[in-house]
Amino acid sequence: MDKMGGHFGKKTPTTSTVRQYYILSEALQAYKMPTEIMDETIGPPATVAFQTMPSLFSTVVSAALLLASAAAVQAVDVRAYAGTGCQGPYISCNNIARKDDKCCNFNSAFASHNLAGSDMQYVLATRGFAFPNCDLNSPWHGVYTNTCNTPSFAMFSTQIYWLNSGRREEFKFPTNTTNCEKVEPDGFGFVDEDGVEHQGVISLEKKEAIIEAVHKGDYVALKALL
Numbered sequence: 662m663d664k665m666g667g668h669f670g671k672k673t674p675t676t677s678t679v680r681q682y683y684i685l686s687e688a689l690q691a692y693k694m695p696t697e698i699m700d701e702t703i704g705p706p707a708t709v710a711f712q713t714m715p716s717l718f719s720t721v722v723s724a725a726l727l728l729a730s731a732a733a734v735q736a737v738d739v740r741a742y743a744g745t746g747c748q749g750p751y752i753s754c755n756n757i758a759r760k761d762d763k764c765c766n767f768n769s770a771f772a773s774h775n776l777a778g779s780d781m782q783y784v785l786a787t788r789g790f791a792f793p794n795c796d797l798n799s800p801w802h803g804v805y806t807n808t809c810n811t812p813s814f815a816m817f818s819t820q821i822y823w824l825n826s827g828r829r830e831e832f833k834f835p836t837n838t839t840n841c842e843k844v845e846p847d848g849f850g851f852v853d854e855d856g857v858e859h860q861g862v863i864s865l866e867k868k869e870a871i872i873e874a875v876h877k878g879d880y881v882a883l884k885a886l887l
Contacts, residue, residue: 735759737778739787739819741771741846743876747809748773750851750875750883752863754844759783760823764795764841769872770815776807785824785832789816794843803834849875851883861887 736758740751754765759780774789784806791814792799802812810819820841822834849871850860863871867886874882 735778735780735783737776737780737784737821738848739765739774739821740777740850741765741767741774741816741819743771743878745772745811747775747811749878750880751849752846752872752875753777753848753850754846755848757821757844761821762841764818764820764843766793766818766843766845767816768793768845769876770817772815773809773811774816774819775809776821781807783824784821786822786834787819788822788834789819791816793817795820795841797837801834849883849886851875851880853880853884859884859887 736756739754739757740747741753742749742751752767752771754763756778757763757765760783774787776784776787786803786805787810788795788801788803789810789812790796790799790801791812795818800812800814802810802814802816804810810816822832847863848860849863850858852858861871861883870882871886873879874886
């Protein structure tokens with residue numbers, strides 16, 4: 662009998678069966694989620710307690726949905742906004758794959774950031790830094806999963822923390838700077854006056870113009886740069 666109470670029988674499980682069981686197990690773990698927002702600090706890391714969702718039905722349904730989408734490409738985008746509250750145009754570090762240890766360098770000061778993408782259920786937290794390169798010597802502010810991160814200081818970089826497959830009852834931000842890969846924004850986006858979302862690619866020759874237009878909230882310029 663396996664841990665889920667089922668039987669494999671006498672047959673050796675196929676690679677597909679083992680993979681689905683692994684994904685289902687991880688999906689069940691994904692629902693031990695943090696419930697508080699981390700405080701900005703340059704001292705000891707903030708701590709967030711976990712709670713298990715009481716509804717087994719909800720967990721099983723969500724696990725089934727994960728099984729159905731297992732073959733899909735899973736990644737998230739880090740979006741940085743010039744304004745607070747994650748409003749207005751943004752630049753983004755796109756397609757950061759699950760469990761990638763990457764630091765998104767904004768190359769200039771931004772007021773807030775959030776995430777978008779298909780792999781949100783595995784994101785544990787994000788942390789925004791007042792210095793580039795996700796430097797722990799700078800002030801930082803961390804938030805749980807896709808909560809909009811709007812600290813009291815301008816952010817120059819941010820890092821994603823993924824939910825590990827093992828069981829944990831609490832999460833603590835790392836106190837040591839990790840050797841994360843430094844990446845730069847490769848996309849931008851905005852919602853126009855008609856409510857239509859536009860997304861574009863940041864090319865080297867348009868990079869400065871795009872960042873300037875995002876900071877100014879210049880939608881006319883951004884449309885021309887698509």
